[in-house]
Amino acid sequence: MKIEINKLFPHPMNQRIYGYEDNSELLEQMKRSNRLKSIVITPNFLIISGHRRVECCKTLGITEIECEIVEGDSVKYMEIMLAENAYRVKTNIQLLKEAEMYAEIEKRKANERRIETGKQNLGHGSEEFPRTPLVEKGRTTEIVAEKIGMSESSYKRGLKVMKRIEQENDPMIEWILGETVNENITDAAILAEKPIGFIQDVIELTGGDKAKIPSAIREVEQSELKQKLHLPPGKYQVLYCDLSNNPPENLAKLPIGEIGEADSVLFIWTKPTKLSLALQLITTWGYQYKTCMIWYQDVFAVSDKAEILLVSKKGNPPMIQQTSEAGGKTEKPELVRQMISATYTGTLVELTFGESDLDGWAMW
Numbered sequence: 237m238k239i240e241i242n243k244l245f246p247h248p249m250n251q252r253i254y255g256y257e258d259n260s261e262l263l264e265q266m267k268r269s270n271r272l273k274s275i276v277i278t279p280n281f282l283i284i285s286g287h288r289r290v291e292c293c294k295t296l297g298i299t300e301i302e303c304e305i306v307e308g309d310s311v312k313y314m315e316i317m318l319a320e321n322a323y324r325v326k327t328n329i330q331l332l333k334e335a336e337m338y339a340e341i342e343k344r345k346a347n348e349r350r351i352e353t354g355k356q357n358l359g360h361g362s363e364e365f366p367r368t369p370l371v372e373k374g375r376t377t378e379i380v381a382e383k384i385g386m387s388e389s390s391y392k393r394g395l396k397v398m399k400r401i402e403q404e405n406d407p408m409i410e411w412i413l414g415e416t417v418n419e420n421i422t423d424a425a426i427l428a429e430k431p432i433g434f435i436q437d438v439i440e441l442t443g444g445d446k447a448k449i450p451s452a453i454r455e456v457e458q459s460e461l462k463q464k465l466h467l468p469p470g471k472y473q474v475l476y477c478d479l480s481n482n483p484p485e486n487l488a489k490l491p492i493g494e495i496g497e498a499d500s501v502l503f504i505w506t507k508p509t510k511l512s513l514a515l516q517l518i519t520t521w522g523y524q525y526k527t528c529m530i531w532y533q534d535v536f537a538v539s540d541k542a543e544i545l546l547v548s549k550k551g552n553p554p555m556i557q558q559t560s561e562a563g564g565k566t567e568k569p570e571l572v573r574q575m576i577s578a579t580y581t582g583t584l585v586e587l588t589f590g591e592s593d594l595d596g597w598a599m600w
Contacts (some may be wrong), residue, residue, distance in 0.1 A: 238300045241293055247317065250287050253333040254321070263292045274302040276316060285320035311344050312500050327331075327418045327474050331384040332394045338380045346376070393425035400428040413590050415446040416453075423450055434460070459493050465490065468600045471497045473553065473582025476573065476597075478505040479514055480543050487513075493522035495585065499551035503576065506544055515548055521550035526555065529572070545572060554579065573597070 266272065266289075275286025283290060293301055293312065305314065314337045326334070382389035397417045404410045412435065417424035434456055441452035463597060475496055479487075496502065502523045506514035518525050529545040547556065556579045576584065577596060583600040 237303060237305070239303045241290060241299055241301055244277065244283055244290060244303075245281060246283050246287050246290075246300075247312070247313070249317065249337060250283070252331055253337070254287075254331075256351055257288065259288050259292050259295075262288055263295060266292050266296065267448060272302065274304045276305050276320065277305055278313060279305055279307055282313075284316050296360075311341055314341055328394065328421060329398070329414055329418055332391075332398050332417070333393065335380050335384050335395075338383045339376060342376045342379055343350070353542065362524070388423050394421050397421070397424045397428045409435055410440070412439050412449060413583065414460075416449050419446070420450065423453060427453060458487070461489060462491060462494075467491070467495055468598050470583065471495060471500075472585040472598065473497050473500050474503070474576060474580050474584040475500065475587065476503045476576065476584065477587040480505050480507050481512060488520045490521075492587065493520075493550070496522070496550055497582065498550070499553040499555075499584075501553050501555070501580070502546075502548045502550070503572075504546045504548070506546060508542065511544065514544075518546065518548045523550050531572075556580075 258461065272289065272293075273286075275289055276284040277286075278284060280318060286301075290301065306312070308316075318334060318337060321334075377391060378388055381388040384391065386394065394417060397413060401413050401417075402411055404413070409432070413424060416427055427438065437456045437459075438449065438452045441455055442448040475492065477492075498598055502518065502521065504514050504517065515525060525546060525548045527547045529547065531543045531545065546582055549555065556576065573586070583598065585600055
């Protein structure tokens, strides 16, 4: 049936989830076509689906619109609204706000199941709720995450960000958290846990450009990390590091490349099982892998006992060419560092997890 548009009013959840939207494309479509899909309303003229169509009709001066009236409770209305919007393109914020409705629906269904289970235990089952479950099993977070097309972990991180946004009074902090969660939920979760000063520094670096948010986050993180690390002063021609045994977590976040000269060499000891990590570090620190040296230790097998010295460079430094065989019980660090010292005349630093007294080397 047709209803006068001025009698209709929007569902409050529609504005909360989808906000103010650009209807220009839909408006042009409606101008070109005389066909308009019916909207869905409740018996008391609450719009369930078709908010954008109604707004476009008002713009075009249309006073009546075809409506389909459905009866039900609030859960049914929420399910219809979500189903009608299932195929529209949405931001992560809109998906997370839809999740609020899905969570409420699942909560009410769970309560209905508890009530029906009680009836069945008393021998009073109903046709509406037979003994075989009609609803999905599993935790609510798993069900809701699947419905909005996110992994459970992303959904949980997103919830934390949304909670932080709702608690904020600063519009700029709301802006940066909102823009970040739409682009990358992991970045947004990191940002949401940071203190106000950190977020304000990120905002300042972006200059209001949302495209700069990821790089601004990394820049502020690096700045804070440098202050905590107390990196050795100056620049070095050679950086030497042994990751063979228990490298620390988050090693990729260390700004090691900054202490290397424009023309410098990076040596990293690693084991076969940690080779992929070492190669990632080389790239992250701004170096290019060139070659490697192998310390055999009299081993010829598929084993993690052999150790590999990855040789990488930045710029155009001289490359080590010597070869040597470790005899007897020669210790790996002493032998190799002596070879390096004989090749390079510049400054050398060892990034160490132990101690060393080799002359001519800085230690960190």
